[in-house]
Amino acid sequence: MQSFSIRHLILIVYVFQILFNGTYSKLNLKYTILRQKQAPAPQNITLVYQQRIKYDAQKTMRVIFYKNNTKTLESSAYDDTYDLNGSGCSASEKFAIVLHGWIQSCSDEWALSLIERLSYYRGGCVICIDYSVVASSSYMRLYTNFDTLTRAISSIILTLFKQGFEPKKGYMFGFSFGGQLASAVGRSLWPKYIIESIDTCDMAGPGFDPIAVDHSKAGKHVQCFHSSRDKGTFVYSCHRNIMLGSCGLKQPSVASQLHLGSHGLCVDIYINTFDYPFYALNSTPPECFTWHKAAKIPEGYTVGYEENFDSQVTGQIFVPTSLHYPYNLSKKQLKLLS
Template identity: 85%
Template sequence: MNCFGLSHTLYIIYLLQFLVNGTHSRLNLKYAILKQTQTSSLQNDTFAYRQQTKYDVQKTMRVIFYTNNTKTMEASAFDDKYDLKGSGCSTSDKFAIVLHGWIQSCSDEWATSLIERLSYYRGGCVICIDYSVVASLSYMRLYTNFDTLTGAIASIILTLIRQGFDPKRGYMFGFSFGGQLASAVGRSLWPHHIIESIDTCDMAGPGFDPIAVDHSKAGRHVQCFHSSRDKGTFVYSCHRNIMLGSCGLKQPSVASQLHLGSHGLCVDIYINTFDYPFYALNATPSECWSLQKAAKIPEGYTVGYEENYDSQITGQIFVPTSLHYPYNLSKKELLRLLAKK
């Protein structure tokens, strides 16, 4: 009797445990399904939001073509094919891409000056990609659209490649935020399409540093000019890192060009390298620290846009600058500086 009662009790407990566990399992399964549905819905909402954001950004972007320093055509970033006859560009020519920075556009003075220099010295087709509507927002808003802009610009370049432009004849320049875009776009195209040459000027640091990025993967030859400590990046991973002025952190000329600051002077100096020699030091200055090896450079080496890139010259290159326009030092001034040191 007692045994029967005990067995019956154990059976009841087992049955209740089974029902509880079963119910608990069904609840877990129901919750898991509900959670999965909510996650899926959230992902769909996020995807839809991203697609809308991408559309909103791209619809304001313009692709502006220049030949012989003359604006020939302006197209939408949405175009999947460009009227190259109307642009005056030929796929057998070189092509250059120009990317501006925050609160800037393709109409900025430095952009029009660079387009003129590239047209004269390099020739071919010059294309400025204008995203000034997004760039006119706060820096944080622009930064949150970084991936969207990267994808949109990469799509534009892929469209050009599909129409016959050869990346081996390609060049890309980016200033500040545009410098980070140039690197990201180049890396997104790699390794299927490798832009031959990429130059950046004081690539933006805020929002991007200290994340280590291998900018050398952006193109076959990547050289980055550095000019400021407050707005420029401290990630020196380009094939060449050209440290302007005082260790790439400050420009003496900021005293006479306060409106530009050390950051803004970078692009002015880069443009001046087309017409004036900016001589490099053949060793790292004692007051400058270096995490990258110093480049071995020949006597009288000058920096700037380089048509025939010497891939043997890699590493950090220090280039002193002067107080007044065009901000370069003559050979005589450079020797005098070295003698003082």
């Protein structure tokens, strides 16, 4: 009887262990797969391999220059120098870099709209780095190329610096997967080169969360817009974390923009901030639970692209959005909501 009880107890413990491990593996399956690494190879083999995959990525990437909203030059990312005379750009002026996301390219409507707004409001040279050949495959394959793309894009920017472009005149924007790239590229250049301003829109979460990353190290001023709970990151470590719509998790306008979803709406809202005021709440909404620092919001404060970054306004900023285009609320609507 005693031996049966012991065997029975062992069996119960074993079953619980299986259930626990099964639950753990289900909860962490995507992170386990995406973060899995092979045993380290000899250093010389690793270096050769890294150079090879960097070449394979760069030879399919394109660096596209815009001046006054006109495409002036398209060059291979593997070039050591770029024909600035042919691009119409000057190394002494401002420059902006745009990075797209998964299954996207520099020809996407939002990318062209952003290039147009940056050209009008910011001026200078706008450069879109197109890695659509790599981005057109599965998300898993794109994710496994993340470090390769980071090195390749960093190499492109270093080439620009060698030609005279100044980090303090630089701005970088990344959407979704491109947002993670913008942060990683900025952090890889830091502290020798510090990009003046970096904005990201609903930085990708799958494969990256829940690993804690200090995105504020990507540039001098880093602001991140959040719009979805399913595709966006939950790591809020930028200088500003702008929570759009319902706590940065859902947009009311998704009801009329199903093809975009809350994730895709982020970049549309960001582009609209150039022309429409998106007012921030003065306090954290009661339904938005957070452990993070809330920013002290001045009266009438609006969010979006900011030429002169106000370092006094940092932390989480809550910005309600509306059901219909252009998705902003008036001061009167915001007051009623408060």
